Amino acid sequence: MSLLEVDGLGVSYGRRSGRVLSGVSLSVRPGEVVGVVGETGSGKTTLVRAVVGLVPADEGRVTFDGTEVTALRGRRLRAFRRTGGMQLVFQDSLRSLDPDLTVAAIVAEGLTVAGGLTRSEQAERVDEALIRVGLDPALGTRRPGQVSGGQRQRVALARAIAVRPKVLLCDEPASALDASSRNQVLLLLDRLRRELGVAIVMISHDLTSLAGLVDRVAVLFGGRLVEQGPVGEVFGDPAHPYTALLVASAPSIGARPLGRSAASLRPARDRESWPHGGGCRYAPLCPFATADCAVEPPREERADGRTVACHHAETWSDLVGQTRGALT
Ligand code: SF4
Known part of the structure; x- marks a missing residue:
């Protein structure tokens, strides 16, 4: 059973900034460590702030331990925060x-x-x-x-x-530290999780920091989750081109090397004028995009504890897999 349930969360900071998060769904079980990875500006910090009610959500729901946080306002929200069940x-x-x-x-x-x-x-x-x-x-x-x-x-x-608390929401908790202090903080988080049974949501742009700590990982791009699942599977066999690009850029996480196929993941450079009619947000960069991708947003497909939002997940990952298979 989930302790924290995020369901279709959307946040926008006014009309000019547009939508920062769209349709984000995530669940965290008691004592579980879930990583959220994405580059700067992908919406990671907004996500944790919206989860604790510091930023108002304009769509979707956050439920913590049976309380719908997104429905709380004013005194009731302050009273909820005083309980300290979720700590940032x-x-x-x-x-x-x-x-x-x-x-x-x-x-x-x-x-x-x-x-x-x-x-x-x-x-x-x-x-x-x-x-x-x-x-x-x-x-x-x-x-x-x-x-x-x-x-x-x-x-x-x-x-x-x-x-x-029952959940710690850690926003890049070790990224400002030197390598030695960073490792110590990551080891400490792992120990706190084991000794206190506290669940942790760990936000990071650094796959290496997440790889040894988290049970499951969710990948955020342009305010949408593009893939999530058990960390070994997502990093070991990415199902979304953006995840594969991140994995290829972080050889230290010990995933199987992508070899020459990494080159095929490189962001497209000739798509500045690619039409964007609300389709896949990764389409302007994706080397596997087709015309459909630019207009039709991919739905999240779920299977065996994995979720991926890509129209062509099987086609492109077969291509990468074949190249990788020939190399390993
Ligand atoms: S939906 Fe299309 S553009 Fe988006 S990641 Fe998949 S192949 Fe690339």
């Missing part, structure tokens, strides 16, 4: 943490908002959260500017887990 962890901890507060006060923020704890109970929960993320509670007296970038991101995670 941002990419830039320096900007997301109040520089004037101590680390202990930052970690206590959600607990103070939720209320119901005595001072000593709250202090205990703060120490517990700091230890859980691998920080010495003695750091509680420092301010965000007095700890390292890796420690700051752990403080952000401690703040999120202090309220004992």
Whole structure:
């Protein structure tokens, strides 16, 4: 059974910016780690913000633990947020943490908002959260500017887990860190998932970060999900040309090499004038596009836990598979 269900979510930021997300559907089970991958501007951050109600959705539904979040407004939405069931962890901890507060006060923020704890109970929960993320509670007296970038991101995670959420929504939580701190944060997320049973939605442009951590992955392009499924299958045998291009650009994830067939995935460069009548958003770049693709939006086809939105998924993936088969 799903803990978090996103059903046909659409968001637009006014008429001039157009649609940022369209028809996004995603489900997260308790304790599951789901990755959402896509390039800058694909709508990843808008997706997590809309899920927690920070950005209003203009179509579709988000249901968390039986509550329809998208139907909540005003006081009811604020009351829902106070429960802390879903916690957002941002990419830039320096900007997301109040520089004037101590680390202990930052970690206590959600607990103070939720209320119901005595001072000593709250202090205990703060120490517990700091230890859980691998920080010495003695750091509680420092301010965000007095700890390292890796420690700051752990403080952000401690703040999120202090309220004992059921889902952590992590927006590129390690991308601003150096390689060593990044790996430590990814290992920490994996440990939190195992020890606390918390579900995680991990947003990233980096397939390598996702490959070792997530159970399932969803690929976002132009505000639409183009493919989703178990991470080993999606990265090992992509069913959408855009996923295949991402995989071909990230050899470190250990997927079977695409060899010469990677060249056939290169974005088309001669399509600036390609007609776009609401068809597949990848059509202007897709080397496998036909005239139909430009006018008819592909429906999401589901089979064996995989979903793909492409008119020609079988045809093009056979082509890539044959070339790859000849090479491996
Ligand atoms: S629907 Fe057409 S344009 Fe879109 S990804 Fe598939 S083949 Fe390419």
